[in-house]
Amino acid sequence: MTSIYTLNLTALLALNGALFYSRQSQSQPQAQAQPSSTPSQKDLTTPLEPKYVPSRIQSLLTSPLTPFLTVYTLVMASDWLQGPYLYSLYADEHSLPPSLIPSLFTTGFLSGALSGSFIGSLADTYGRKTACLSFCVVYALSCLFTTLSSSIPVLFIGRVLGGVGTSLLFTVFESFLVSDFKNRGLEGRLGETFGTMSTLNSLVAIASGVGSEGLVSVCGTRRAPFWVAAGVLGLAGGVISYTWKENYAQPLTTTKDNKKDDNLKASTSLLKTLLNPTILALGLSTTIFEGSMYLFVFFWAPALQSSSRAGTSLPYGVIFAAFMASTLASSLLFARITSKLSFSSLLLALLGVSSGCFFLVASLSSRNGSSQLTFWIFCLFEACVGVYFPTMGYLKGKLIEDGVRSQVYGFLRIPLNVFVVVALLVTGRMESEKAFVGVFRVCSVLLLVAAGGFWGVVRRGGSVDV
Secondary structure: OHHHHHHHHHHHHHHHHHHHHHHHHHHHHHHHOOOOOOOOOOOOOOOOOOOOOOOHHHHHHHOOOHHHHHHHHHHHHHHHHHHHHHHHHHHHHOOOOOOOHHHHHHHHHHHHHHHOOOHHHHHHHHOHHHHHHHHHHHHHHHHHHHHOOOOHHHHHHHHHHHHHHHHHHOOHHHHHHHHHHHHOOOHHHHHHHHHHHHHHHHHHHHHHHHHHHHHHHHHOOOOHHHHHHHHHHHHHHHHHHHHOOOOOOOOOOOOOOOHHHHHHHHHHHHHHHHOOHHHHHHHHHHHHHHHHHHHHHHHHHHHHHHOOOOOOOOOHHHHHHHHHHHHHHHHHOHHHHHHHOOHHHHHHHHHHHHHHHHHHHHHHHHOOOOHHHHHHHHHHHHHHHHHHHHHHHHHHHHHOOHHHHHHHHHHHHHHHHHHHHHHHHHHHOOOOOOHHHHHHHHHHHHHHHHHHHHHHHHHOOOOOOO
16 A cells, blocks of 8 residues: 555656756746846845846745745744644653543634734734744744643643744734735735745645654654754744844824824724625635645545555555645646636636535545545645645735735634634534545535635626736
């Protein structure tokens, strides 16, 4: 069984190599036609020369965005290093009863939901750089509280900190980047940059998965990836401190003397943004798609196991790497896809295809279908994930004004966390070994609902691809 999944991974890595080579070959003629000079300064506030179009690799090495992409790579690595071993750490090294572990995960999501209501406002007010530094501290503390003691209260504190850290991770870094692009008049490069971030994230996920397995083998403890993650976060904090400049929300009003009037206008703008039909449709899409993605993370293993021969031990590390390779392949195709489709059309397609993936897996699992077919359907869903994040990042960046950006991003994560918590609580009470079948069916229907809501906004002329 291991051999077939290893072959699958090899095929996906070969596909990625071909796509990367193809993209590099296409970018070289453009690079040769451009001046060889590069920007002299390396900080995030340095404007790019309008006619400077570097090659893909040279861009990553010499672009003034390099400090941001370096930090983004490090913080995502810290997150991916922990993921594969969190459940195993609780169950095997802390020897927690199986009934307690879901409560810890639920606590993390609840913490993320509650913190999302105020983290964005604090980031907009006191600075996005400060918020990113706070993430490094909070997430590092979460790693330490998760590993240093088997005390249940300490472990719950670790999950609370982990939820706050996750809320910061998916709120303030993106807000910092979009605001910086708007300040420098580079909004046209948002889609390209989010595509690059998706590619980097996939590469980091593959490397972190392999690296964490190696750390556990060498150190003999599942705590090792968490300790390394804390060190990586310290490095990321150092890069932020010395290479980034502070980034605040742009004022929503020109009033300087009347702070109460400023606050009222800010609150009004926030409410107006959140109630905008287009933003509501995007919020629904975010909640359903990312919620389904989190549920997929919980249930892909039992889904594959149920369709495999009894007694077969699956190579979870290899399968995880294959999923990440699927994400990487789609992110490498992102620029080509967006040259053919508008971002709104692409989001609709992603919601529809993802719905079909969950429906097919649920149907196959209920009939004890092929594990290989289930695997490749999961790879297709992961490919959707690779395109979804840069697509959604671009759309939110274009539609949400800077003065309330972090706040809106934070509020959009509240229903997402609530959705996952409710789903886990409901499925936790199901005694069936195939409880995931019902979960996947519900996700399929909800993804169609999200697609319908977003399509309705676009059909009515909602400004999406602005």
